Amino acid sequence: MLVRIELKDVEIGMFVHAFEGSWFDHPFWRRYFRVETQEQLDRIRNSDIDGIIIDDARGRGPADGCEPVAPTQIWRAGRAPVSGQAGSKAKRVRAGGALAPPQSSADEAPRRRAGYAGECRRAKRTIERSRAAVADMFDGARLGRAVEVRRMVQLASAIGASIERDSRALINLVRLKEKDEYTYLHSVAVCALMINFARHLELGPQEVEDMGVAGLLHDVGKVAVSDQVLNKPGGLSKKEMRSVRSHPVAGHRLLASSPGAPAVALELCLRHHEKIDGTGYPGGLKGDELSLAARMGAICDVYDAVTSNRPYKQAWTPCEAMTAMTQWEGHFDPLLLDRFADSLGIYAVGTLVRLSTGELGIVVGSAGEADEDVVVRSFFDCAMLAEIDPVDRAIAPSAAHPRIVGRDSPSFWRFDDWERLRARILTLAAPNEASPQTAGAAADAAIANAAVRSGS
Numbered sequence: 535m536l537v538r539i540e541l542k543d544v545e546i547g548m549f550v551h552a553f554e555g556s557w558f559d560h561p562f563w564r565r566y567f568r569v570e571t572q573e574q575l576d577r578i579r580n581s582d583i584d585g586i587i588i589d590d591a592r593g594r595g596p597a598d599g600c601e602p603v604a605p606t607q608i609w610r611a612g613r614a615p616v617s618g619q620a621g622s623k624a625k626r627v628r629a630g631g632a633l634a635p636p637q638s639s640a641d642e643a644p645r646r647r648a649g650y651a652g653e654c655r656r657a658k659r660t661i662e663r664s665r666a667a668v669a670d671m672f673d674g675a676r677l678g679r680a681v682e683v684r685r686m687v688q689l690a691s692a693i694g695a696s697i698e699r700d701s702r703a704l705i706n707l708v709r710l711k712e713k714d715e716y717t718y719l720h721s722v723a724v725c726a727l728m729i730n731f732a733r734h735l736e737l738g739p740q741e742v743e744d745m746g747v748a749g750l751l752h753d754v755g756k757v758a759v760s761d762q763v764l765n766k767p768g769g770l771s772k773k774e775m776r777s778v779r780s781h782p783v784a785g786h787r788l789l790a791s792s793p794g795a796p797a798v799a800l801e802l803c804l805r806h807h808e809k810i811d812g813t814g815y816p817g818g819l820k821g822d823e824l825s826l827a828a829r830m831g832a833i834c835d836v837y838d839a840v841t842s843n844r845p846y847k848q849a850w851t852p853c854e855a856m857t858a859m860t861q862w863e864g865h866f867d868p869l870l871l872d873r874f875a876d877s878l879g880i881y882a883v884g885t886l887v888r889l890s891t892g893e894l895g896i897v898v899g900s901a902g903e904a905d906e907d908v909v910v911r912s913f914f915d916c917a918m919l920a921e922i923d924p925v926d927r928a929i930a931p932s933a934a935h936p937r938i939v940g941r942d943s944p945s946f947w948r949f950d951d952w953e954r955l956r957a958r959i960l961t962l963a964a965p966n967e968a969s970p971q972t973a974g975a976a977a978d979a980a981i982a983n984a985a986v987r988s989g990s
């Protein structure tokens with residue numbers, strides 16, 4: 535049963551189903567989870583949210599005196615206006631009762647947009663400082679000097695601070711790198727992605743920092759590979775491929791002789807080209823043999839590689855990248871890949887997502903100047919529990935409303951034959967609020983090219 539309780543009544547062992555109040559005020563990325571640590575408990579109690587909804591069937595129950603709240607009451611409490619609903623033809627379909635997460639209030643939108651623009655200006659300076667410092671670090675490594683780890687920790691800290699202020703600004707900016715600045719900015723990008731991912735997974739502060747440092751250092755072994763080979767358009771000879779594939783071991787050796795390098799940095803450096811099915815290099819490790827850092831790093835490394843312009847290929851959009859990566863069986867940990875998509879709010883074509891309008895939609899492609907907007911075809915009204923006329927919307931990463939609240943579950947909504955429903959929605963010609971560059975064809979081509987060298 536779902537029960538509303540006051541923050542002071544939350545206890546370890548309770549299962550959080552929803553937060554009341556502003557979505558931005560709640561202190562967690564995850565929507566549903568069990569309170570397992572004192573730190574989580576403290577964050578809830580010290581937050582600005584109004585109250586909390588727990589599910590006592592999935593965790594510890596409330597103390598006496600707490601009033602049960604029906605799902606519809608919770609839904610109305612957090613519901614935002616549903617756009618595009620007027621005039622739509624409602625058709626009843628089977629769906630489970632469900633809750634929408636609390637929405638932001640209207641006056642938060644301009645504040646959030648101003649915050650994004652301001653953070654972009656700060657992030658540009660952080661990126662430039664980081665690029666110069668990573669270039670220095672690579673130059674020193676070429677001369678045989680040990681890595682100055684303390685400087686990398688300071689950089690990771692600055693990048694982490696930017697992500698803490700606004701998780702999208704620096705990540706979006708560093709993706710738009712030029713071909714000739716790839717090597718250094720790739721390290722900055724992987725650092726930012728690792729920090730954002732680690733925060734999303736709710737790792738501790740030290741682990742988050744170490745993951746960031748590991749991202750900055752993961753490709754330092756490339757100093758052992760000539761620029762001519764690294765930037766060569768077209769295929770590589772066997773000898774050149776052997777040289778490229780030597781960089782994890784070369785980097786690990788360099789870091790092992792660099793005082794203060796975190797263990798996780800050595801691990802990521804050595805293992806970021808391993809694959810979950812054991813076909814990666816240098817060790818051919820698979821499954822549980824791979825550490826969390828190695829599995830996270832493999833995802834972040836390839837995501838940044840394929841969304842960047844390279845001498846031998848054009849960048850894919852974030853949506854195309856996620857679409858392709860979810861289809862590379864055996865390459866990544868699939869559960870972790872889903873969490874990575876959640877951490878960025880970038881989803882593969884065909885993913886069911888919930889919008890802040892209170893609608894469900896399917897991701898159909900990308901749009902916008904830098905292809906960073908996600909185009910979502912909304913087709914279902916969560917309040918009415920009914921299918922609606924589909925509308926395509928391009929949703930910018932910084933949008934306050936409508937925005938993508940998160941991935942949703944077809945089984946939660948009891949869509950009995952989800953594959954068929956999805957295929958039907960995807961083949962509909964929806965009216966545009968956007969001009970999507972649908973990812974289907976582009977992703978097919980991308981998969982065909984499939985990055986033998988992705989992340990190299």
Ligand SMILES: [Fe+2]
Binds near residue numbers: 806989
């Ligand atoms: Fe690499």
